[in-house]
Amino acid sequence: MTLMVSEFLASEFLASQSLGAVVLLPLAAAALCVLAPRAERSVGLVGVLVSAGLSIPIVAAVSSGQTLQLVLGGFDAPLGIHLRADGLSVVFLVLTHAVGVVVSGYAAASATTPRGLWALWLGCLAGLNAVFVSGDLFNTYVGLELVGLTAVALVALGGRSAWRPGLRYLFVAVLGSLLFLIGVGVIVSATGTLDIEQAAGVFAAEEDLAPAAVTALALITVGLCLKLALVPMHAWLVAAHAAAPSAVSPLLSGLVIKAALFVVLRCWLYLTGADLAGSSGATTLVWVLGGLGAAAVIGGSVMALRQTALKPLVAYSTVAQVGYWFLAFPLLLDPDAAEGAFAGIVALALGHGVAKVGLFLAAGYLKDTFGTDEIEALRGAGHHHPLVVMSIGLVGVGLIGLPISLGFTGKWQVATAAVEAGQWWILAVLVAGTLLAAGYLVRVIAPLLMEEFLGHETPPETRNFRAPTGLAVLTLGVLTIVTGFGGVWINELLEVNAPW
Amino acid sequence: MRTQRLGVGMTEAGLLDGLLAAAVLAAVAVAVLPRARTAQSFGFLLLGVVVTLVWLRLGSVDVALAEAALGGGLLGAVLVYLTASSPTAGQPPSAAAYRWVRAVVGIICGVVVAVVVGAVWLRVEATMPAWEEPVAAQMDATGVEHGITGVLLAFRAYDTLLESAVLLFAAATALLLRQHRPRPAALPVRSWGPSLQWTARITAPVLLMTGLWLLFAGSTDSGGAFQSGAVLCAMLIVLHAGGVDLSGVHRWLRPLLVAGVLVFILAGVIGPVLGEPWLSWQPEWAFAAVLGIEVLLTAGIAVGLYAVFLGMLPEDLPSSQTPQEVSR
Structure with missing residues (x-):
């Protein structure tokens, strides 16, 4: 009996069915939360844990070297929809669930979690999973819509003052979706199919489709860069992420923008593939993206340095970190450097996911405890909340890119690839960005740690580290360092169905 | 859509x-x-x-x-x-110079987008979608006769399910945010004249029949859950405007909103239970499943859109009718 159970748990049937379940079961849990708002917290927690549990067979199967596929309804592509999970899908699934479970713990324990959060967060989780396991372009669009709408709604839960940033985010997200959809339309009219693998096959076989591929890619990239706030399309992010509730900002910065990055990588590397290396249009595009990435790294960091409040500072830090991913884009068309640059971008994105969630959660914790996130008013908070400030230090290691963290692994891989391709300016930007990141993080930590507490006569009651909210922050700090050891595993995973 | x-x-x-x-x-x-x-x-x-x-x-x-x-x-x-x-x-009028800059930038952007998209559209040698033949070949397995209903509820049922969820969340958000809405100083037109009430009561049955016709015609002809749901929502809005007591609908708002998505997922899980992929309809009960889901989705779409409309109104209903009370 136990043998049968363990066989079932290791079977491909379970793993491939989990591709559907990991989307539809959180969605069902979300619907239950809408139906019974009083039970939303328990239903929500169960839903997140079920989703995390279902991702385990997927991760296990893919790490054994297998690409999973599920033909929904038994209708083959191009008619039906295929769900697929390869190495790229799995690393983002792991990030989503590792971070999602911790933030859910924080939200469940925190007294400031707004009503209605769980239904929307579960919907967002279902959407993220849908994007990561989708094998179909239109379905990817639907998944992005689900993520985008729930993310906007989550921002709006921050109260009246969050409505205006939320509405602006909605406009940006919808505009981005439309551009993506037009790009998908171009791909369909060129290849006749929505399935990513089939379309990739047509693009590889017919060289004269390259101009169509580049145009589609340009539309898709601009649309998605709106959603992930690449400079100069970043202003909405700072307002929205800073205004969102404490449990929401980490999800937006850590996970939601990763969905758009995932689709960008999927389209650039898996859909059109290396056949664009000779195309002048694609070359121009990656250099523009690289330039914008450099501008984001420097500009975002400088803006972060100039903030006086914690949450906007953290939001500008996200703008800067988005820059690193695109800084490495020019390397993707260089056959020698592409593999390293790709691994570096993924490692940076994953490392940012963990560290930024930790930093936003810590900022939210301080804001909820002290009623403000002005750095000036938080002076000396470290005396009463030493472990929170220590966690900020730990996630800072990841954001600056010091060893041991995925931030370091990623920067190292991008730097190595840049040297191989002879692009020294990328190194210069990496170094400048690292120094600036160290600057704005010290600006946060130093007043918290060094100075006397000035904000109140008597500090508010410290619930410090017996409180689950504080433990959640600490967990992410520790995770930032621990995941630094996972670089090799991530590289092995990315080999599964690698684009080269 | x-x-x-x-x-x-x-x-x-x-x-x-x-x-x-x-x-x-x-x-x-x-x-x-x-x-x-x-x-x-x-x-x-x-x-x-x-x-x-x-x-x-x-x-x-x-x-x-x-x-x-x-x-x-x-x-x-x-x-x-x-x-x-x-x-x-509305927004305070911005400075004239600034408005001109905005207009010019807007027009330039519009022209660039239109030219690029138009050029691509004309130059790409359009390949006919590769799914036209399989649609014809596999229609039998779906239990419906109209191609679009087949695509929406069988071939690409997964997309439809996720789209319905998007509407579900939009409606849930509208209901949530409504609680934060301030009451406007003056309530907008509340006293409908008798002629409007009259009109509402005459129009509603027509809208109801149209909505149902669109729903059931969808399996063989144009129409379906989205169109029908929108028409039924129009009926609810007209009745609301006509001052008809809709507390029954308000009480069932949340159950109706989620029923379609939940039953869709429940029907989808039959596949894995039988050893088939998710969302597999067996030919014997495909028609029943598709029809049942479509009816519930229609109800969900109708009340979902109605909830978005309600979300706009100040919360002036008696407390027994407010959304959060409904769920008790």
């Missing part, structure tokens, strides 16, 4: 097409150029009608129906309500 028919028969553009194109531009101008909200709202309503005609002209009856119900009907209700409740509110 998606356009299912990509391959439009290329025929010579006639006088009618030219007139329609001019009408679209005129409607857009009416919607964008005036500064008064009333005029803008009517511009959008006009645009809804014209775009519906364009879709009809292109032969996409399903899209035309959806556009008429959503773009014309529902958006109309929302716009008229907002215009009536705050005709003057």
Whole structure:
């Protein structure tokens, strides 16, 4: 009996069915939360844990070297929809669930979690999973819509003052979706199919489709860069992420923008593939993206340095970190450097996911405890909340890119690839960005740690580290360092169905 | 909402097409150029009608129906309500120079996008979608006869399910945020004249029959859950405007909202239980499953859109009818 159970748990049937379940079961849990708002917290927690549990067979199967596929309804592509999970899908699934479970713990324990959060967060989780396991372009669009709408709604839960940033985010997200959809339309009219693998096959076989591929890619990239706030399309992010509730900002910065990055990588590397290396249009595009990435790294960091409040500072830090991913884009068309640059971008994105969630959660914790996130008013908070400030230090290691963290692994891989391709300016930007990141993080930590507490006569009651909210922050700090050891595993995973 | 028919028969553009194109531009101008909200709202309503005609002209009856119900009907209700409740509110007029810069940048962006997209559209040698043959071959397995219903509820049921979830979350958000809405100083038009009440009571049965017809015609002809749901929502709005007591609907708002999505997922899980993929309909009960899901989805879409409308109103219902009370 136990043998049968363990066989079932290791079977491909379970793993491939989990591709559907990991989307539809959180969605069902979300619907239950809408139906019974009083039970939303328990239903929500169960839903997140079920989703995390279902991702385990997927991760296990893919790490054994297998690409999973599920033909929904038994209708083959191009008619039906295929769900697929390869190495790229799995690393983002792991990030989503590792971070999602911790933030859910924080939200469940925190007294400031707004009503209605769980239904929307579960919907967002279902959407993220849908994007990561989708094998179909239109379905990817639907998944992005689900993520985008729930993310906007989550921002709006921050109260009246969050409505205006939320509405602006909605406009940006919808505009981005439309551009993506037009790009998908171009791909369909060129290849006749929505399935990513089939379309990739047509693009590889017919060289004269390259101009169509580049145009589609340009539309898709601009649309998605709106959603992930690449400079100069970043202003909405700072307002929205800073205004969102404490449990929401980490999800937006850590996970939601990763969905758009995932689709960008999927389209650039898996859909059109290396056949664009000779195309002048694609070359121009990656250099523009690289330039914008450099501008984001420097500009975002400088803006972060100039903030006086914690949450906007953290939001500008996200703008800067988005820059690193695109800084490495020019390397993707260089056959020698592409593999390293790709691994570096993924490692940076994953490392940012963990560290930024930790930093936003810590900022939210301080804001909820002290009623403000002005750095000036938080002076000396470290005396009463030493472990929170220590966690900020730990996630800072990841954001600056010091060893041991995925931030370091990623920067190292991008730097190595840049040297191989002879692009020294990328190194210069990496170094400048690292120094600036160290600057704005010290600006946060130093007043918290060094100075006397000035904000109140008597500090508010410290619930410090017996409180689950504080433990959640600490967990992410520790995770930032621990995941630094996972670089090799991530590289092995990315080999599964690698684009080269 | 998606356009299912990509391959439009290329025929010579006639006088009618030219007139329609001019009408679209005129409607857009009416919607964008005036500064008064009333005029803008009517511009959008006009645009809804014209775009519906364009879709009809292109032969996409399903899209035309959806556009008429959503773009014309529902958006109309929302716009008229907002215009009536705050005709003057809006952004303070910005400096004239700044406005010019905005207009010029907007026009340049529009022209660039239109030229690029147009050029691509014309230059890409359009391949006919590779799914036309399989659709014809596999229709038998779906239990329905109309191609679009087959695509929506069998071949690409997963997309439809996720889209329904998007609407579910939009409605849930509207209900949530409604609790934070301040009461406007003056409630907009509440005293409907007897003639409007009359009209509401006469129109409602017609809308009900139209909605049901669109729903059940969907398995063999144009129509379906989205169009029908929008028409039924229009009926609810008309009844609400006519002062009819809808507390029964309000009590069942949340159950109706989620039933479609939940039953859809439950039907989808039968596949894995039987050793098939998710969302597999067995031929024996495919028709029953598709019909049941479509009926519940229609109800969900109707109350979902209605909830978005309700979300706009101040919470002036007696406490027994407010959404959070409903769930008890």
